[in-house]
Amino acid sequence: MVIGDEVRPASISMGQGVIVAVDERPADIDLGDLVIMPGLVDSHVHVNEPGRTEWEGFATATRAAAAGGTTTIVDMPLNSVPPTVSSDALAGKRAAAAGKLTVDVAFWAGLIPGSEGEIGRLVAEGVCGFKTFLVDSGVEEFPPMSVDRLGAALPTLRQHDVPALIHAEDPAQIYPLEGDPTEYTAYLSTRPAAGEAAAVEVVAGLARVSGARMHVLHLSSKEAVAALATAPDSMSGETCPHYLTFCAEEITSGATPFKCAPPIRAAQHREALWQGLEEEVLSMVVSDHSPASAEVKHLGDGDFGRAWGGIGSLQLRLPATWSGAAARGVGLARLARWLALEPARLAGLDARKGSIEVGKDADLVVWDPDGLIEVRGKDLEHRHKTTPYEGMRLRGSVVSTILGGETVFADGVVSPGHGRMLRRDDRSDL
Numbered sequence: 001m002v003i004g005d006e007v008r009p010a011s012i013s014m015g016q017g018v019i020v021a022v023d024e025r026p027a028d029i030d031l032g033d034l035v036i037m038p039g040l041v042d043s044h045v046h047v048n049e050p051g052r053t054e055w056e057g058f059a060t061a062t063r064a065a066a067a068g069g070t071t072t073i074v075d076m077p078l079n080s081v082p083p084t085v086s087s088d089a090l091a092g093k094r095a096a097a098a099g100k101l102t103v104d105v106a107f108w109a110g111l112i113p114g115s116e117g118e119i120g121r122l123v124a125e126g127v128c129g130f131k132t133f134l135v136d137s138g139v140e141e142f143p144p145m146s147v148d149r150l151g152a153a154l155p156t157l158r159q160h161d162v163p164a165l166i167h168a169e170d171p172a173q174i175y176p177l178e179g180d181p182t183e184y185t186a187y188l189s190t191r192p193a194a195g196e197a198a199a200v201e202v203v204a205g206l207a208r209v210s211g212a213r214m215h216v217l218h219l220s221s222k223e224a225v226a227a228l229a230t231a232p233d234s235m236s237g238e239t240c241p242h243y244l245t246f247c248a249e250e251i252t253s254g255a256t257p258f259k260c261a262p263p264i265r266a267a268q269h270r271e272a273l274w275q276g277l278e279e280e281v282l283s284m285v286v287s288d289h290s291p292a293s294a295e296v297k298h299l300g301d302g303d304f305g306r307a308w309g310g311i312g313s314l315q316l317r318l319p320a321t322w323s324g325a326a327a328r329g330v331g332l333a334r335l336a337r338w339l340a341l342e343p344a345r346l347a348g349l350d351a352r353k354g355s356i357e358v359g360k361d362a363d364l365v366v367w368d369p370d371g372l373i374e375v376r377g378k379d380l381e382h383r384h385k386t387t388p389y390e391g392m393r394l395r396g397s398v399v400s401t402i403l404g405g406e407t408v409f410a411d412g413v414v415s416p417g418h419g420r421m422l423r424r425d426d427r428s429d430l
């Protein structure tokens with residue numbers, strides 16, 4: 001069992017949905033050599049319902065989470081329609097999610113030009129923080145903020161003690177695609193690492209001036225990690241399993257399931273990201289699950305220019321991250337921090353989520369770190385089965401997932417209907 005920074009034999013007693021004791025008494029159910037970790041928390045999931053439910057919805061996303069050992073997801077404010085930038089839109093999200101949840105769900109709000117007046121109300125209604133873009137988001141209903149405009153909103157976020165989550169790429173360093181659009185390198189050169197690093201530096205400057213808590217999303221490059229390393233302590237950063245698993249050299253012509261933004265880069269960046277995690281410059285690994293239909297991913301013509309940039313991997317975060325971590329000698333306690341505790345802290349859910357401690361929710365994942373799985377998209381619970389992990393053999397198989405003391409996944413079968421909606425910094429359910 002992973003308890004804080006230790007991995008040791010232990011047993012857990014649960015009651016009323018929470019952990020009531022962690023000790024060494026003989027257990028009623030003996031799980032042998034399987035690993036028990038806190039239920040995973042994924043703070044970067046695009047559910048897309050309402051409005052683009054055909055891409056991903058609450059029912060399928062939370063089933064996939066349960067099957068992958070994740071007991072809490074935090075929903076991103078785009079690409080649902082409307083985006084979650086107002087109190088009304090948040091009400092629409094909750095109405096859409098009601099009755100469909102297999103795991104717990106909390107919500108990020110969005111910050112776009114003109115939505116600043118909604119910040120206080122959204123915080124009062126329990127959102128975990130605010131996501132914003134410095135570049136085109138890919139959907140017209142979620143425009144980017146200028147640096148000045150974002151800077152002007154930060155004192156309000158600081159006052160409410162909620163983080164700003166930033167998609168950090170420099171709009172001046174995004175270039176049109178030139179050459180054959182089915183070649184991955186043609187897409188890769190449209191979004192250089194230098195543009196990502198420049199934006200991380202801009203965000204660090206804003207964090208320094210405002211004192212606001214700032215978090216940079218989905219870092220993909222060595223240069224961005226270096227920029228984050230010198231940022232103030234009020235800033236944090238994440239990366240995703242696909243940047244830790246794949247590299248540009250191995251992406252073949254037309255393989256649009258690999259398209260995301262920022263892009264998967266050369267192998268040296270992958271190694272720099274692992275190093276950034278080991279040195280605690282990066283604090284977490286979250287999925288950025290953002291699937292779309294085969295048509296929108298341009299699977300037919302393999303056009304990287306026109307394909308949607310987003311990867312479906314919610315169910316695969318544990319084995320994808322563990323495969324790379326185990327190969328590099330990273331232990332289970334660190335893995336649990338990256339996949340559960342740090343995302344819970346970012347979202348202000350750590351009073352009840354993210355670690356095995358008396359008083360926290362009885363959310364657990366039981367898994368076999370030596371179990372091998374072969375990824376078959378058609379067997380995933382995601383609404384769309386396209387995934388760049390197709391056919392890969394990964395280490396780490398989830399045996400069961402427990403949410404609030406109830407089994408929501410076991411022996412390959414999801415038991416839906418146990419999930420709740422959560423507020424930031426609060427122990428009561430919505």
Ligand SMILES: [Zn+2]
Nearest residue numbers: 044076288290
């Ligand atoms: Zn995202």
